[in-house]
Structure formats: C-alpha cells, structure tokens
Amino acid sequence: MLLKSGSGSGPSGGAALPELHRRLRWVALAGIGAFFLLAGRLWQLQVMNGEGYFERTVSNVVKERYLSSVRGKILDRTGVPIADNRPAFNIYLTPGKADQPQVARDEIVRLLGLSGDEIEQVDQRLAIGRKRDPKKPMLVLEDQGRDRAALVEQALARLPGVEVHHEPYRFYPQGDIAAHLVGYMTQMTADEADRMLANDTSELVGRYGLEAAWENYLRGKKGIERFAVDARGQRLDEKTAATLIEGERVTGAVPGANLVLTIDLELQKLAEKAIKDSRVPAAAVIMVEPKTGKVRALVSRPSFDPNVMTGHLTRQEYEMLRKDPRKPFVDKALRATYAPGSVFKFVAALAALEDGLSADETHLCQGYYELSGTTFKCNGTHGKQDLIGAIQHSCNIYFWKLAESIGLDRIAEVARLYGFGAPTNLGLNGDGSGRIPTKAWYEQRTKYKVGYATNAATGQGDVEVTVLQMAMAYAALANGGTLYVPQVVERVEASNGQTINTYQPTVARQLPITADSLDIWHKGMWKVTNQAGGTAFDHGFLSTIRVFGKTGTAEIRTRAQKKGEDERDIENWNPRRSHAWFAGWVGDHDPEIAIVVFVEHGGSGGRVAWPIAKQILEGYAAKRTSVAAPAGDSVKQPLLPSGKAAIKAMEKPAP
Amino acid sequence: MRGTGLQLPRATIGVSRWRRFRAAVDWPLILTVVALCGIGLLNLYSATRGTRHHAKFDTQVKWMVVGAIGFVIATAIDYRALVRLAWLGFGTAVLLLIVVRLLGEEAAGKGSYRWLNIFGMGIQPSELAKIMVILALAQMFQDGDLSRQPPAVLAAKGFALAVPVGLIAIQPDLGSAVLIGLLIVTTGFLVMQSVWPMVHLTLGSLLSIPILWETMHDYQKNRILAFLDPSSDPTGNGWHTRQSIFAVGSGKISGKGWGEGTQNQFDFLPEHWTDFPYSVWAEEWGFIGSVFLLAIFAFLLVWILNVALSAKDRMGAVICVGVAAMTFWHVVVNIAMVLGLAPVVGVTLPFVSYGGSSLVVFLCAMGLVANVSLRKHGY
Structure with missing residues (x-):
C-alpha cells in the first residue's frame, strides 16, 4: 500500500514520527471509515433513492396549472343565447416572500388609480394568498375593464409577479327571463374543486336549473399547462422551460357542449311580459307542444337575475330574496305543488264517462249542496246542468254528485294515469310529485268521509299538483290521449356546432280513453272560452284563434296568519286568497300548443289567469308563422373551434 | 534515494541541479491539487454562469493565482525557518482576530464579524489562523519528549492554542472554531507520545457542550435543531439541508450533466458556491462523479501522510499531519453537511468552494507539504 511503501522508502523509515507509525492502522481505519460513511450516504441518496429525489427536483421547478375550458352556451330553439360567456380580465399577483410584492402592489395602485375599497381588497387578498401559498398567483382584481387590463399589460415588465388573465365569465344576456329554468352558478366547495380539476375554489359550478343538471356537458374538459419556475416562484423563460419539461407543455382545454333548448325565447318573453303586465305577485306559465311534449315556455315568477346570483350576490341581496314570502327561489312551475281547483275536474268527468255516464244526464244546481249535515256552496246557481254545461260554468254541484257515484279511488286511479302524484321526469329543480289522496291514504290518517271524494273531484282538499303536471295532462287531453314526458333540451351540440345528441320525444303512456269521452270534455272546454256563460269567455274572448280552455279557482285552506306576514308591502299579495288557474290549448283537430297559467293567490281563474293566457295567446297568434317553423331551421350562431378562439371572438365588439 | 547514486554511472553524477530539483519536486501532490482546483473552477462556472454571480469565476481565478x-x-522557504517564526505568525493571527472583532465588517444580518477589509480584499483571519496553528503545533511537538520543555512554557503554549479557538467562536463562527479544535486534537492524537492528554481533552470538550449550548446564538441553535429534524421547518433552517439532499439524490448514478442541475441553476440552494459546491457537483455528475471527487481527496490525504512518514525530521512530519488533519476535517464536515449528516456550518470544501481566503490558505498548506517532501532530499 501507498502508506507502507512510503514509510519504507523514507530516509528514517518513519522514524521521524514513530507515534504516527504506531497509530497508522487506527488512522487508516478512522479515515477509511469516514470516507466509506460518506460514500455509503451517497449510495443511499443517489443510487437507492435517486429516482424519488429526481422527481422532487422536477416538481421543484415544474408546476402545473389547469386551463379553464369555455363553458357551453344555453340556446333557445332558434339559437338565441340565454346563457353565454363574455371576456373578463382578471389581475393576479404572486405574494411571494415577505414584502416582495409591495413594489408591484404600489405600482398597480398608482397605475390604475385604485379607490380605497379596491386597495383594501387587494391587500386583503394578498394577505390571504401569502398565508395559503405564497408562490401561487392570487386573484387580486377581478373582472376589470379592457382599458385597465391594457394598462397593466403594457407595464408588466415593471410589475414582478403580476399576471393578467383573460377568463370567460358566465353571462345571461336575457337577465331574469327563464331564470328558474337556466339556473345559476356559484363558487365550488373544496370537494368539488378537487373533483373537477379546479385551480381553486373561486371557480364556479352550476348550482341550479339547467346549469346544475347539465353541468357535465356544459363544463367541458380542463386543459393543463406545465411551466417552470425558479426558487422564488418566478416563471422561467420558454426556452429554459422547454429543456426542463418532457412531453407536451400545454394540453388544450376542450370547450363545453352547447345546450339547444326546446324553449322558444319569443314565447317565453311573451309569457313573462304577460305576467309582468298583469301585476300579479307570483305566477307560473308553461307552454307545451301537445304532439311532442316539448316545452316551449317555462316561467316561474318572481325570480332572480342569474347574473347577480352567479358570483356577484351580496349577502344583503340574498337575505332580501330569502325573506320574500313569495319565495323567489322556489320553482313554482316544476317544484311547488298547489291545489288545482276546477282545472282538475276533467279527471272525474272522464272517469265517469268511461264508466258509462251519459253526457245527457243532468243534475240540478240550486247553488248549495248538503252533505253529511254540512252545506257546501257552489260558485253560482246554475239550475239544471248536463256535463258540458257543468264544464262551461264550472258547476261544483254536478261534479260532487259525480264523485259520490264513482268514488275517491276511481278519481285517484284516473288522476295517476294522467301523470299526477308522480314526478314528470323532466329531471330539473326538484320535479315535484304532488299528492293524489285515496281512501287508504285517509284511513291511515283519520277516517274516510265521502266529502273527501267530492273535494278531490273539484281539485280541492288534499289534492296537490305541480303546474308542469297539469300542462302535460292538458297536452294529453289535446292530442287525443298520449301523455308525454316533458322535454326542454332539444339537442346537445359540440362547440363547433356538430350535434352530439338529439333527444326524441318520450311517451310516458297511452291513456285508455275513448275519443267519444274526450270529445265531450273538448266541447265543454270550447264553451268555457267561446260561449257566453263560459267561465273564461265572460272575462274576454279571443276571436283570432281557436282556444279550448278550463279555468280553476283553488280555495286556500284557512290557516292562522303568521305574525308580520302581511306587514310586508307587496302589491296584490294576499296568502289567504285562492289560486287562479287556466289550462287549455290552441287548435282543435291539430292542437298546436297547450298552455297552463297559474297565479299564486291570484283569486279567480277566469278573472285573473285567463286574461294572462289570453294576452300570451294573442301574441302567439301574431307570431304563429315563425313559431310553426320546424326546429331544424334554427339560426346557427357563429360557432367557435376552441377556447382561445372563443375568447378572441368574444373580445370583438358586438355588432 | 539514498545509496542509489553509487550505482549510477559516473557520467550522471554531474547532473544539473535543476534536473535533480525537478526529480525531487512532489509532482503527484501538485497534480492532485491542480486537479482539485480544476474541478473547483468547473463547478463554480456551472453554478454561477448566467446569474448575477458570474463575476465570481474571475475572482476565483485571481485568487488561485495568488x-x-x-x-x-x-x-x-525552508520549513524549519518557518517553524522558528511560528509563534510570531501565531501572535499575528491572534492579533488579526482581535482586530476583526473590533473593526471587521459585519456579515449581512447575522451579527457576526468574520471579514477584514485589506486593500479592498475581504480576508478571513480565521483561515490564516489555521495555518499558524499548524506551524505552532510543529514548533511545540518538534521534540517528541515534551518533558524536556519547562512545564510553565508548555502550559503557556497549550493555553495560547486555545485562544484563537475562543476568539473565532465568539465572532461567532462555530464551524471554524470547531474545525481548529478538531485540527489540534487530531494532530495531538497522532504526534504525542501518549494519547491520554488528548482523550481527556476530548472528553472535557464533550462534557462542556451543554454549557456551550447555553451561550450559543439563536440562529446557531436553530441550525442544529434543523439538522436534527430537517422537516420541522421546511422553508427555514431545514430548507438548505432538504434542498441539498434533493439535489444530491436527484443526480442519480450519472448525474444531470454539467450546467444542467436544476437545483443550483434555479437557486434552490442559496449561496451554493461557498458552502454547497459538492451538492452542485453531485447533482450534475451523479454518484460516479461524487465518488470520484471523494477518491481524489482520499488520495490527497494518503499522499500527505505518506510525506509525513517519509519526512526527514519530526518537525516536518508534524506539519504534514496538521495539514492532513485540517484537510480531512474540512472535507468530511463539508460533505457530511451537504449530505444531511451534519448541521449547516460555514466549513468550506478545500479547493472547490468559492472564497479567496480558504483557497489561498489551502494552497499555502499544500506548499508546506511540498516543502517537507522536497527537503527530505536534502534541500
């Protein structure tokens, strides 16, 4: 060995320092031990665990960011957007270490001339960002104007850690039109952000209406951008990044699919306007194509502006909406259930006709009716009535007598056939079932009395239905006995306009009803709207189109008034007043459109609901030719191939 | 070499002095040192190029010339002459340590005084002290029998050796203080007739650690605590150690390639050119390069001990042992720190770390070894 030979060849054979010579073995052992310890540690770090540490150093410099996909639009049947996207400019600042961003922050404040509130907001968000992850860009100024974004972008060189992103924001060009149908979006929960590859919980997710139900289609697929940073979190230039990152640096986002609805925005607007014009506090209107079950208009008012609900709702506004006794957040067309009143009478009539009732059979209406010692009043004294007359005048006594002979369970059976008591399967906003009581149902609770059957025949008592159920039932009456599943989405198309899926009308069931029975009911409805004495005709007549109709005035069970309820100053709002209904359709042998108007606590169906329906149908008649056009002729929006192009296109000023 | 001359043909007896000198110069030692300096420059270039620290390469080259x-x-200069002046040099070093305490430049934010500005050059007296301690040890142990020196003188010398350690410790520069302590103890172990005085000294030092702990600055305590549990404060004191381990490990077997180490290129290792050059090296050259560098240091140590064993006199042998001890502890402590086996202390890696004082002192120390090696031939 080197040491030995060295010692041997020395002039004194190591004699110069005999102590060293003696202890050489120990020195060599200690030295070799120390170096082997270091080499062993190197083996452990580099050879045994090298791969893991390599990954760690890669993740030190290579970061990932999800690229947002442009959300699909919601369009009416002709392609007019109800939910759209607009460009928003968001300014981000990376908090970094300690007071590093102060320079950039001061510069932004100076450059944009921020107000006191805005400065406070920037500082707050910076503080939050620093606490959460100082290396991650924090959104400090949201939804800024184009000029502000341009100012910052020009000065980026002087603004370390500042980024400006153009991000599409959800925008509802129609405001509160069809608000309950379209719904709104809110910020994600942490769980959702994790599941949907969001960068953070400031992203929005569909929370209500179609925005929620069709989230998976509308959302699209996120892209991923990988980039390199140094130890301070500063982004490295493209060339360096290219050498550090293997594979694709950007995986493009796939934009969400567009929903093309069956809704006709013109009809929808007509309906919303009619409600507004009538100054009723709360109402719902549904218009359905009887031959397909496609919903052409779907209104629930009062509603909200989805633009406000989507990310801009203040606590104050929310409280105001929440405390409103008319319940603006409840979908009165799809979810809430109400007593239907006389529009429900077709159930008892058709049940009796199918059981062999002759349309000529008459009953005498003296204006009152005694049952088990209680006197019930009719809405008038109608005298001798046959079935058609009883429909025309909405004579209760005739239907009470019918109910006594056919019984509650027969009424319930037919009601269920027409879709009552079960969800319509529209699959939106709760889709209520309502309630169709039977003898068994009453016996479970109290004791069955014949009065329950007479109540049910006139749509009172414990019968509760949704407005949509009523619309689908009347559509079935109009088309000769086919009950459809309601449909609001016509088709789903990709962002380039290619159809992904077209939805066909779905039949819920063919109703076991003879044409003769239906014809008698039709005749009654015709008289309601077209002959003197008809409950609707007395409040207005439509001469331009053939309208079949039935009114309903559903009494509210008296209940103790909640304290302070009426102190609120809402015009026409009286929670003890009856619900007003009108149900009908246009066209006899070839029914075009069925309509149901419901006014919550509106009072008389003929006086309140029918005029609204009349106004809508007048407008419908005027525009009839365009409505009758097949859906295939719908106007195509300029369709955009990718997310970036979409944003660019949105930046162009609207013509 | 003795006796070989007799067998040579007479014609070669009159060989020129220059050729004899050339034959006597310790070329393996010089080549090893040149190799280490080359590696140091290569590594420094990779660590600083393209950054605002790129001027450090030129500075290092200048210091290398010095x-x-x-x-x-x-x-x-004959080492015997140098050793005769050992205590004078030692006294000068101590004086400079006192001066640096009074006039020195404060290291940024650390409250420690390590630098002295002479003619615009930053000088660390603690580095100079190391070489003076080695010469003083050579003077003290030139006679194997310590009993021949008056006990009072011996005690004074022993006490004097403790002075620079104390002065450096209160700078405070714990790393250098501990290193000089280790240098003295190791040399003592290897050159004294009995090992017992050094065993007692070592045990005494270990027992005084709790007292030492109490007098330490918070940042020193934190560094040691961070070493014991690096994950306790991943962005603070544990940061250096963790990032250094990542860098070393990520080199895997063959390394990322020169200039390709992401850990050092993108500043995940702050000040990596002074205390963590081995981390840079290990990241870019992998296990193979890391062991290669370790082997060169091992060879250097073996060679210095080889010179010690073949030295003409005891004085020269002690010088070599001192230099070997100093080099050994620098290498082991620095690399152990880089590999997360020792706390982060400011101990340089000889010839590889950036820094003039350390480089010049190590080159001078190697010069002393070459001196001893040369003079065993009668120069």
Missing part, C-alpha cells in the same frame, strides 16, 4: 504564488513561497 494561492499559487503562496504555494511557491511556502515551498521555497
């Missing part, structure tokens, strides 16, 4: 001159001087 160091080379120091090497020649340390080789040329």
Whole structure:
C-alpha cells in the first residue's frame, strides 16, 4: 500500500514520527471509515433513492396549472343565447416572500388609480394568498375593464409577479327571463374543486336549473399547462422551460357542449311580459307542444337575475330574496305543488264517462249542496246542468254528485294515469310529485268521509299538483290521449356546432280513453272560452284563434296568519286568497300548443289567469308563422373551434 | 534515494541541479491539487454562469493565482525557518482576530464579524489562523519528549492554542472554531507520545457542550435543531439541508450533466458556491462523479501522510499531519453537511468552494507539504 511503501522508502523509515507509525492502522481505519460513511450516504441518496429525489427536483421547478375550458352556451330553439360567456380580465399577483410584492402592489395602485375599497381588497387578498401559498398567483382584481387590463399589460415588465388573465365569465344576456329554468352558478366547495380539476375554489359550478343538471356537458374538459419556475416562484423563460419539461407543455382545454333548448325565447318573453303586465305577485306559465311534449315556455315568477346570483350576490341581496314570502327561489312551475281547483275536474268527468255516464244526464244546481249535515256552496246557481254545461260554468254541484257515484279511488286511479302524484321526469329543480289522496291514504290518517271524494273531484282538499303536471295532462287531453314526458333540451351540440345528441320525444303512456269521452270534455272546454256563460269567455274572448280552455279557482285552506306576514308591502299579495288557474290549448283537430297559467293567490281563474293566457295567446297568434317553423331551421350562431378562439371572438365588439 | 547514486554511472553524477530539483519536486501532490482546483473552477462556472454571480469565476481565478504564488513561497522557504517564526505568525493571527472583532465588517444580518477589509480584499483571519496553528503545533511537538520543555512554557503554549479557538467562536463562527479544535486534537492524537492528554481533552470538550449550548446564538441553535429534524421547518433552517439532499439524490448514478442541475441553476440552494459546491457537483455528475471527487481527496490525504512518514525530521512530519488533519476535517464536515449528516456550518470544501481566503490558505498548506517532501532530499 501507498502508506507502507512510503514509510519504507523514507530516509528514517518513519522514524521521524514513530507515534504516527504506531497509530497508522487506527488512522487508516478512522479515515477509511469516514470516507466509506460518506460514500455509503451517497449510495443511499443517489443510487437507492435517486429516482424519488429526481422527481422532487422536477416538481421543484415544474408546476402545473389547469386551463379553464369555455363553458357551453344555453340556446333557445332558434339559437338565441340565454346563457353565454363574455371576456373578463382578471389581475393576479404572486405574494411571494415577505414584502416582495409591495413594489408591484404600489405600482398597480398608482397605475390604475385604485379607490380605497379596491386597495383594501387587494391587500386583503394578498394577505390571504401569502398565508395559503405564497408562490401561487392570487386573484387580486377581478373582472376589470379592457382599458385597465391594457394598462397593466403594457407595464408588466415593471410589475414582478403580476399576471393578467383573460377568463370567460358566465353571462345571461336575457337577465331574469327563464331564470328558474337556466339556473345559476356559484363558487365550488373544496370537494368539488378537487373533483373537477379546479385551480381553486373561486371557480364556479352550476348550482341550479339547467346549469346544475347539465353541468357535465356544459363544463367541458380542463386543459393543463406545465411551466417552470425558479426558487422564488418566478416563471422561467420558454426556452429554459422547454429543456426542463418532457412531453407536451400545454394540453388544450376542450370547450363545453352547447345546450339547444326546446324553449322558444319569443314565447317565453311573451309569457313573462304577460305576467309582468298583469301585476300579479307570483305566477307560473308553461307552454307545451301537445304532439311532442316539448316545452316551449317555462316561467316561474318572481325570480332572480342569474347574473347577480352567479358570483356577484351580496349577502344583503340574498337575505332580501330569502325573506320574500313569495319565495323567489322556489320553482313554482316544476317544484311547488298547489291545489288545482276546477282545472282538475276533467279527471272525474272522464272517469265517469268511461264508466258509462251519459253526457245527457243532468243534475240540478240550486247553488248549495248538503252533505253529511254540512252545506257546501257552489260558485253560482246554475239550475239544471248536463256535463258540458257543468264544464262551461264550472258547476261544483254536478261534479260532487259525480264523485259520490264513482268514488275517491276511481278519481285517484284516473288522476295517476294522467301523470299526477308522480314526478314528470323532466329531471330539473326538484320535479315535484304532488299528492293524489285515496281512501287508504285517509284511513291511515283519520277516517274516510265521502266529502273527501267530492273535494278531490273539484281539485280541492288534499289534492296537490305541480303546474308542469297539469300542462302535460292538458297536452294529453289535446292530442287525443298520449301523455308525454316533458322535454326542454332539444339537442346537445359540440362547440363547433356538430350535434352530439338529439333527444326524441318520450311517451310516458297511452291513456285508455275513448275519443267519444274526450270529445265531450273538448266541447265543454270550447264553451268555457267561446260561449257566453263560459267561465273564461265572460272575462274576454279571443276571436283570432281557436282556444279550448278550463279555468280553476283553488280555495286556500284557512290557516292562522303568521305574525308580520302581511306587514310586508307587496302589491296584490294576499296568502289567504285562492289560486287562479287556466289550462287549455290552441287548435282543435291539430292542437298546436297547450298552455297552463297559474297565479299564486291570484283569486279567480277566469278573472285573473285567463286574461294572462289570453294576452300570451294573442301574441302567439301574431307570431304563429315563425313559431310553426320546424326546429331544424334554427339560426346557427357563429360557432367557435376552441377556447382561445372563443375568447378572441368574444373580445370583438358586438355588432 | 539514498545509496542509489553509487550505482549510477559516473557520467550522471554531474547532473544539473535543476534536473535533480525537478526529480525531487512532489509532482503527484501538485497534480492532485491542480486537479482539485480544476474541478473547483468547473463547478463554480456551472453554478454561477448566467446569474448575477458570474463575476465570481474571475475572482476565483485571481485568487488561485495568488494561492499559487503562496504555494511557491511556502515551498521555497525552508520549513524549519518557518517553524522558528511560528509563534510570531501565531501572535499575528491572534492579533488579526482581535482586530476583526473590533473593526471587521459585519456579515449581512447575522451579527457576526468574520471579514477584514485589506486593500479592498475581504480576508478571513480565521483561515490564516489555521495555518499558524499548524506551524505552532510543529514548533511545540518538534521534540517528541515534551518533558524536556519547562512545564510553565508548555502550559503557556497549550493555553495560547486555545485562544484563537475562543476568539473565532465568539465572532461567532462555530464551524471554524470547531474545525481548529478538531485540527489540534487530531494532530495531538497522532504526534504525542501518549494519547491520554488528548482523550481527556476530548472528553472535557464533550462534557462542556451543554454549557456551550447555553451561550450559543439563536440562529446557531436553530441550525442544529434543523439538522436534527430537517422537516420541522421546511422553508427555514431545514430548507438548505432538504434542498441539498434533493439535489444530491436527484443526480442519480450519472448525474444531470454539467450546467444542467436544476437545483443550483434555479437557486434552490442559496449561496451554493461557498458552502454547497459538492451538492452542485453531485447533482450534475451523479454518484460516479461524487465518488470520484471523494477518491481524489482520499488520495490527497494518503499522499500527505505518506510525506509525513517519509519526512526527514519530526518537525516536518508534524506539519504534514496538521495539514492532513485540517484537510480531512474540512472535507468530511463539508460533505457530511451537504449530505444531511451534519448541521449547516460555514466549513468550506478545500479547493472547490468559492472564497479567496480558504483557497489561498489551502494552497499555502499544500506548499508546506511540498516543502517537507522536497527537503527530505536534502534541500
């Protein structure tokens, strides 16, 4: 060995320092031990665990960011957007270490001339960002104007850690039109952000209406951008990044699919306007194509502006909406259930006709009716009535007598056939079932009395239905006995306009009803709207189109008034007043459109609901030719191939 | 070499002095040192190019020239003459340590005084002290029998050796203080007739650690605590160690390639050119390069001990043992720190770390070894 030979060849054979010579073995052992310890540690770090540490150093410099996909639009049947996207400019600042961003922050404040509130907001968000992850860009100024974004972008060189992103924001060009149908979006929960590859919980997710139900289609697929940073979190230039990152640096986002609805925005607007014009506090209107079950208009008012609900709702506004006794957040067309009143009478009539009732059979209406010692009043004294007359005048006594002979369970059976008591399967906003009581149902609770059957025949008592159920039932009456599943989405198309899926009308069931029975009911409805004495005709007549109709005035069970309820100053709002209904359709042998108007606590169906329906149908008649056009002729929006192009296109000023 | 001359043909007896000198110069030692300096420059270039620290490469080259001159001087002047002046040099070093305490420049934010500004050059007296301690040890142990020295003188010398350790410790520069302590103890172990005084000294030092702990600055305590549990404060004191381990490990077997180490290129290792050059090296050259560098240091140590064993006199042997001890502890402590086996202390890696004082002192120390090696031939 080197040491030995060295010692041997020395002039004194190591004699110069005999102590060293003696202890050489120990020195060599200690030295070799120390170096082997270091080499062993190197083996452990580099050879045994090298791969893991390599990954760690890669993740030190290579970061990932999800690229947002442009959300699909919601369009009416002709392609007019109800939910759209607009460009928003968001300014981000990376908090970094300690007071590093102060320079950039001061510069932004100076450059944009921020107000006191805005400065406070920037500082707050910076503080939050620093606490959460100082290396991650924090959104400090949201939804800024184009000029502000341009100012910052020009000065980026002087603004370390500042980024400006153009991000599409959800925008509802129609405001509160069809608000309950379209719904709104809110910020994600942490769980959702994790599941949907969001960068953070400031992203929005569909929370209500179609925005929620069709989230998976509308959302699209996120892209991923990988980039390199140094130890301070500063982004490295493209060339360096290219050498550090293997594979694709950007995986493009796939934009969400567009929903093309069956809704006709013109009809929808007509309906919303009619409600507004009538100054009723709360109402719902549904218009359905009887031959397909496609919903052409779907209104629930009062509603909200989805633009406000989507990310801009203040606590104050929310409280105001929440405390409103008319319940603006409840979908009165799809979810809430109400007593239907006389529009429900077709159930008892058709049940009796199918059981062999002759349309000529008459009953005498003296204006009152005694049952088990209680006197019930009719809405008038109608005298001798046959079935058609009883429909025309909405004579209760005739239907009470019918109910006594056919019984509650027969009424319930037919009601269920027409879709009552079960969800319509529209699959939106709760889709209520309502309630169709039977003898068994009453016996479970109290004791069955014949009065329950007479109540049910006139749509009172414990019968509760949704407005949509009523619309689908009347559509079935109009088309000769086919009950459809309601449909609001016509088709789903990709962002380039290619159809992904077209939805066909779905039949819920063919109703076991003879044409003769239906014809008698039709005749009654015709008289309601077209002959003197008809409950609707007395409040207005439509001469331009053939309208079949039935009114309903559903009494509210008296209940103790909640304290302070009426102190609120809402015009026409009286929670003890009856619900007003009108149900009908246009066209006899070839029914075009069925309509149901419901006014919550509106009072008389003929006086309140029918005029609204009349106004809508007048407008419908005027525009009839365009409505009758097949859906295939719908106007195509300029369709955009990718997310970036979409944003660019949105930046162009609207013509 | 003795006796070989007799067998040579007479014609070669009159060989020129220059050729004899050339034959006597310790070329393996010089080549090893040149190799280490080359590796140091290569590594420094990779660590600083393209950053605002790129001027450090030129500075290091200048210091290397200064160091080379120091090497020649340390080789040329007979070490026996140098050792005769050992206590004078030692006294000067102590004086400078006192001056630096009073006038020195404060290291940024650390409250420690390590630097002295002479003619615009930053000088660390603690580095100079190391070489003076080695010469003083050579003077003290030139006679194997310590009993021949008056006990009072011996005690005074022993006490004097403790002075620079104390002065450096209160700078405070714990790393250098501990290193000089280790240098003294190790040399003592290897050159004293009995090992017992050094065993007692070592045990005494270990027992005084709790007292030492109490007098330490918070940042020193934190560094040691961070070493014991690096994950306790991943962005603070544990940061250096963790990032250094990541860098070393990520080199895997063959390394990322020169200039390709992401950990050092993108500043995940702050100040990596002074205390963590081995981390840079290990990241870019992998296990193979890391062990290669370790082997060069091992060879250097073996060679210095080889010179010690073949030295003409006891004085020269002690010098070599001192230099070997100093080099050994620098290498082991620095690399252990880089590999997360020791706390982060400011101990340089000889010839590889950036820094003039350390480079010049090590080159001078090697000059002393070359001096001893040369003079075993009668120069």
